[in-house]
Amino acid sequence: MRIDFTKMHGLGNDFVVLDGRTGALPVVDAALAAALADRHTGIGYDQLIVLAPSDRGDFRMRIFNNDGSEVEACGNATRAIGLLHGRPASIETLGGMVATTPTDSGISVEMGKPRFDWNLIPLGYPMDTHSLPVAWEELVNPIAVNVGNPHVIFFVEDPYRIDMARLGPLIENDPLFPERINVNVATVTSRDALTLRVWERGAGLTRACGTGACATAIGAMKRGLADRKVTVALPGGPLTIEWREDDEIVMTGPATESFRGSFDAADYGISD
Numbered sequence: 415m416r417i418d419f420t421k422m423h424g425l426g427n428d429f430v431v432l433d434g435r436t437g438a439l440p441v442v443d444a445a446l447a448a449a450l451a452d453r454h455t456g457i458g459y460d461q462l463i464v465l466a467p468s469d470r471g472d473f474r475m476r477i478f479n480n481d482g483s484e485v486e487a488c489g490n491a492t493r494a495i496g497l498l499h500g501r502p503a504s505i506e507t508l509g510g511m512v513a514t515t516p517t518d519s520g521i522s523v524e525m526g527k528p529r530f531d532w533n534l535i536p537l538g539y540p541m542d543t544h545s546l547p548v549a550w551e552e553l554v555n556p557i558a559v560n561v562g563n564p565h566v567i568f569f570v571e572d573p574y575r576i577d578m579a580r581l582g583p584l585i586e587n588d589p590l591f592p593e594r595i596n597v598n599v600a601t602v603t604s605r606d607a608l609t610l611r612v613w614e615r616g617a618g619l620t621r622a623c624g625t626g627a628c629a630t631a632i633g634a635m636k637r638g639l640a641d642r643k644v645t646v647a648l649p650g651g652p653l654t655i656e657w658r659e660d661d662e663i664v665m666t667g668p669a670t671e672s673f674r675g676s677f678d679a680a681d682y683g684i685s686d
């Protein structure tokens with residue numbers, strides 16, 4: 415059996431999409447997600463996206479990191495799926511309902527509302543999430559927010575001077591974060607512009623992280639450092655993030671289809 419896929423990316427954060435909205439797909443589990451993710455022996459991606467029918471929205475989107483873990487949200491992939499769908503869509507995810515709309519400036523996504531309670535991030539124990547009393551070397555007093563998935567944000571002088579390859583995994587796997595965490599380091603360059611690098615939970619350093627951009631923008635706004643609409647510059651390019659008065663986070667930016675292909679299910683241990 416051959417399985418069709420679409421390779422896509424949002425600002426260089428890349429995905430393979432398996433579209434089960436109308437036809438049946440094989441069971442996708444952590445082992446298959448990790449095997450397909452291998453850039454040498456599989457297809458390669460930061461995240462695997464599996465689309466399925468939904469009772470609550472137009473369809474359901476499952477998200478797997480390249481280490482095989484299934485997670486709640488992915489901003490860049492949501493824009494990519496918005497592009498694939500070609501018209502407005504309401505999408506069920508583990509992190510809640512999200513809504514995509516094609517616009518002149520890219521795909522716009524209503525990502526949901528931010529959560530700041532320590533148990534909703536989640537943290538391992540009660541703590542002030544506005545300024546966690548913790549430090550990993552020069553990374554100190556982060557703000558934590560859940561935007562469908564968990565993020566911790568450090569405001570620093572220059573994100574490009576932080577050794578993310580070393581500090582990222584230390585923080586991601588710290589026992590303070592029972593479900594691990596996405597690690598953001600950012601600079602506020604003006605009230606409407608931020609610079610950001612992200613060590614993603616389960617995927618490592620990526621060129622862009624949409625939920626990271628949302629979480630960091632919200633963190634800067636919550637601390638009074640930024641206005642309610644900002645541009646977030648990631649290594650792969652910029653995203654626009656707005657925190658509307660009704661508490662909804664709206665992310666707008668590009669998405670691209672790279673190519674389509676298929677793989678032989680038997681090569682990954684899937685029998686007909």
Ligand SMILES: N[C@@H](CCC[C@H](N)C(=O)O)C(=O)O
Nearest residue numbers: 488489490563615623624625
């Ligand atoms: N690349 C994504 C986030 C993907 C999930 C994340 N690594 C997690 O484990 O929560 C984005 O664009 O938001």
